[in-house]
Amino acid sequence: MTIQVTDSGLIIGQKHIPLLSGSMHYWRIDRTHWEKCLSKVKALGFGIVCTYVPWSVHEVQPGEFDFGEMEQERDLGAFLRLAQSLGLFVILRPGPHINAEITDFGFPSRILDNPRIQACGPEGDPIILPALPKAFPAPSYCSEKLWEQMGVWFDAVAQVIRPHLHPKGPVIGMQCDNEMSFFFRTGAYEQDYSDGALEAYRTFLQNKYEDTRVLSGIYGRRIETWNDIAPPIDFEGQTPVDLPYYLDWAQFREHVIGDALARIRNMWIEREVDGVLFTHNIPTCAARTPFNIPRDEKVLDIVGVDFYPTKKEYPVIRQRVEALEGQSRFPWSPEFTSGAYHLWQPITLDDQKFVTMAALMHGLKGFNFYMLVERERWYGSPITRHGDARKDYFEFYRDFISFVQNERLFELQKNASVLILTPRLYDRLEKTATPFGHITPMPFDGRLGPEAFCSEDPLGFKYRIQFEHDRMRRAFARGLDAFGATWRWGDSQSGFSPMRRHQAVFCPSFEFMEDELQKDLASYLEMGGTVVMGPEVPARGSDMRGYSPLSEYVSRPVHKLDLDVDAFVFNAGAGRLILVSQVLEPGSAQASDCLGRIAEFLRVPKKYPVETPFERTVFHDQSRTVLFIANPGDEQGVAEISVAEKHLFADLQSGERFFGTDEVRIAMQPWQIRVLEKLPC
């Protein structure tokens, strides 16, 4: 492949280019305006344009396609030639699901209306997506009939795409499907119970356990054949041994998405659409189960997350960008708001300005602005559908791209000292141990915590792990923020290697934990790492049977930390294990004090702490230290940054300079984010 992903963008041929792009939907724009629109994309400073290729628009009869012979707006080949002539690369998104705010989300009606293709609820009812302007039954990616029909579509569109693949043509990327998420109906027991899904579920269990006797032992009931197993349709677990049945269901749902993405990628390769990036985008939500970025990036080059927040949702954007930064090999948003759909919350230009900077501040390195060119069912883009500039919008995006490119902000590194891990098994328990598994939690994602959805039964454990794990990890994060540490989220699916790059790993730990993570933590300790965990040392593994490689380290503490909370230090291998013996309340004084003292004890570097309501992030490259300061509120104020010695900062946008000896005072307007570079004094 001549295109590679690095930690700061793409290498195409010999050239390093940032992954900064914007969307234009060719088929929705009058052909006579294509050139004007693309020229404006270029004038904004973008080198890549991105477009969906809608199955339902190109299919004029079942199995018959129009790529410009009947309507010139459908001439995908001409669009690609034009992009190339203007020096633009192209990323294509041929679905089959595209959403694109198009009726039926890009599927021909005949596909959605076919009962053999529809996903099912637990009682056989179709899964309805109440999308405007027409609700539709969601298809199932476990339907072989769907795959067969997708093959017909891919055959047709591959013929048009092939001649335009890089290096001969401009196409550098193919997005495999779009926001694959059970069509946003992500409740654990909402779907999919279609025949195809049941077959896939049984195959999944067979591959995982190989022998029904093994499964019988773990599920604690007699299973003669794989067909004896029916998936859960509600949560009825009461004790630890009941849980593997539900946790497997959650894992299977990740597997449905991951396998479908891999299958789509392989379908392109079989059709000689290859040598390009294969990407995917997760809908605008926290990338937790059924999403699994580390797993999906084993088959795809980059998996990003879509963002459409307002500035008032700053905590949500922070949380999601940070999660993505910790999970993906390249933190990228395949759809970052530049305008909005009318049925989404109103997003103003002020929102767009603030959230774009906020995403950059928390580590987003690649943006695809959706939409750069406005079209039907969209507003607030910098370029109108006639190719004219919307002045204020156009100026903002032009200046932003120029700023990011001139300052090479995509090359900055976070240099986090601490990795805060999210054990995926707890996440799966959170998702499945719920009395509300039939409703979609996505609209509340990031707004209501897991307490709102999870069962309150301790399930035979000391703690209600299904939501207390999230409390513990948030307490770690808030406490380390208050201390001034730079940290990063991690996903236990990423395995051992991210641990090695950090001075310490903080990990919520309860009576059970996945086997692999326990092994990884033990290996990390053996090689000299520090693990802060709690409130318990796991005694059980993934299948709830006894498994406890970490317990051998905690027989005799060498030190008890002088804290309000019991916290013990153990020598563990060549490293240290610190056990915090209770669940901490995020943001509480007790948690801040506890985490601050632990961080001091571990000599975690303190980097420019700042008092609330202001927030800061710190990045580095080979020669620079760059500090972002945010004021995410309506009040103006002065951010006081603690420094250990004389410091001089320059605002990279305004040119203002700020100097201080033990603190640097920086005036902040409401909803402002400053990007400061540390200069030699």
Add this chain to the structure above:
Amino acid sequence: MLSPDVKIVDIDPAHWCNLVKLFDSGEMNRGMLLVFEKDGQCVKAIHTKRGAILDFVLPEKEHWDAMLDELDAERMGVMSVDLLRRFIYEAQSSFIREDDWDHQMMMLIEVLKPFIREEIAWHPTGPNKIATLDPEKIDAAIDKFWPDGRCVGFFVFDGDAPYTSVILGKDKGKIDLFTTLDAFGMAQTPIDWKAQAKHIAELCASKYSPLHGALWIELSSLREMMRGEKKIGYLRLAQTRGRAALWPAPLKWRLALWLARVFRGL
């Protein structure tokens, strides 16, 4: 009412955000306590503004008012935890793919009604009447007032600056166009709307279809009208003061006739 192929184009972002703001009262109620039970035991309590209340135990009935005050909740609904699952099943099983979206949503509300009325114990009272309208009647009423192949408009001005605008088109009994003054490049330019109304109507006719009727109104008058109890009275007052106009003038007679028909029909 809504065409599946509705074209929503040339929406000025400020006009859209202002339109949404106009209809957002900004009033916040105190929220509601939802109690979910299984076998007579509370398994989950959620305050719609504050989130989950862990380990909630429903007190004796005589303490409910005090409890709601303490939790700052307007009312409480107690229901079986499986109600949501049953509602979703009923709703999905009743879905008619061929229907228009508004028909599909009305059906959803119809399915929801008996659950809310019969399966949730409310205290002190249930939500106010759940309004559902017969989509067929609405379609018929709109058809009487607004013929196919014509547009209707709603234009609000803050001084001479366009504040928000909506132009809707209709074909085959369904709304198939939603646009704003941006379609004519006029969303951000100062306009003497009294002098320009005819010109805008001509632009609308040449680009889409003739403007069948429109309301032009100044923002301050619209706000007064929306706040006031006698909305038609406020509209007439604004017209008298030259701060609002129904266009074309005979529209008001058509509107009166339509209202008479609709309300007599109901």
